[in-house]
Amino acid sequence: MSHVRQQIRERIAANVTGLTTTGSNVFASRVYNISTSELPALLVYAISESSERDSFLSTNGLERSVDILVEGYATTSANLDSVLDTISAEVETAVAGDPTCNGLCRDIFLSSTDVDLTPDGQKPVGSIKLTFECTYRTTTIAPQTAI
Amino acid sequence: MAGAFLLTDLANFFDDNDFAQIATIGSAKVKVVFDNAFFAQEVGGSVEVDEGIPVAHAITSDVVGVSNGATIVINSVTFTIVGREDDNTGVTMLRLRR
Numbered sequence: 001m002s003h004v005r006q007q008i009r010e011r012i013a014a015n016v017t018g019l020t021t022t023g024s025n026v027f028a029s030r031v032y033n034i035s036t037s038e039l040p041a042l043l044v045y046a047i048s049e050s051s052e053r054d055s056f057l058s059t060n061g062l063e064r065s066v067d068i069l070v071e072g073y074a075t076t077s078a079n080l081d082s083v084l085d086t087i088s089a090e091v092e093t094a095v096a097g098d099p100t101c102n103g104l105c106r107d108i109f110l111s112s113t114d115v116d117l118t119p120d121g122q123k124p125v126g127s128i129k130l131t132f133e134c135t136y137r138t139t140t141i142a143p144q145t146a147i
Numbered sequence: 148m149a150g151a152f153l154l155t156d157l158a159n160f161f162d163d164n165d166f167a168q169i170a171t172i173g174s175a176k177v178k179v180v181f182d183n184a185f186f187a188q189e190v191g192g193s194v195e196v197d198e199g200i201p202v203a204h205a206i207t208s209d210v211v212g213v214s215n216g217a218t219i220v221i222n223s224v225t226f227t228i229v230g231r232e233d234d235n236t237g238v239t240m241l242r243l244r245r
Binding site (some may be wrong): 030031032033034035036039045069071073075077114116118120121122123126127129 | 183186187188189190191192193194195196197198199200201243244245
């Protein structure tokens with residue numbers, strides 16, 4: 001069984017697949033460049049995690065907080081910021097619609113949003129980075145199982 | 148005059164039977180050398196976006212009255228001119244956007 005962090009990442013990627021604007025252009029943990037023909041698109045990453053154990057020398061509970069980054073990319077001749085905000089609304093709604101990631105986590109919420117617009121290239125290109133903070137629990141000896 | 152030798156060769160450089168092609172700016176037909184070089188664009192995300200940067204090189208005297216915002220049609224594709232750079236040797240590079 002995979003790490004719960006991976007299960008959460010994959011669950012969120014599935015939840016944001018098929019949205020109106022980005023459709024099936026969803027890529028998990030993509031490291032290669034993306035072409036304009038693939039836009040609009042979403043990229044999903046687990047970028048960092050912090051954890052805290054329940055008690056000293058405990059091998060039991062470990063509370064973890066993982067940041068899941070959902071990046072939206074779009075290119076359009078006009079109103080690029082509006083397209084990115086539409087992507088944001090669709091992603092936020094999809095993630096909020098499954099607040100426990102199918103029972104994998106205790107809580108998930110949007111903790112930050114960043115927007116970048118660039119004028120180079122054939123059309124303006126932009127990205128919107130949505131960071132979701134997701135809290136889940138495992139034992140220290142079984143990170144593959146959510147508790 | 149520095150660069151003057153180039154002016155005598157411009158007709159060869161912009162021969163539309165060779166590198167150049169006919170573009171339309173308004174009602175005018177202009178010979179241009181079109182380029183769409185690869186560009187990996189940094190957009191603040193985890194990956195870069197691959198695309199091209201379209202430019203059209205023209206004889207400066209052919210595009211004297213052309214300014215930013217004008218449209219140019221090349222190979223049936225309409226672009227907007229968003230910048231022009233005169234090299235002062237008789238050639239102007241038009242920066243294009245779709």
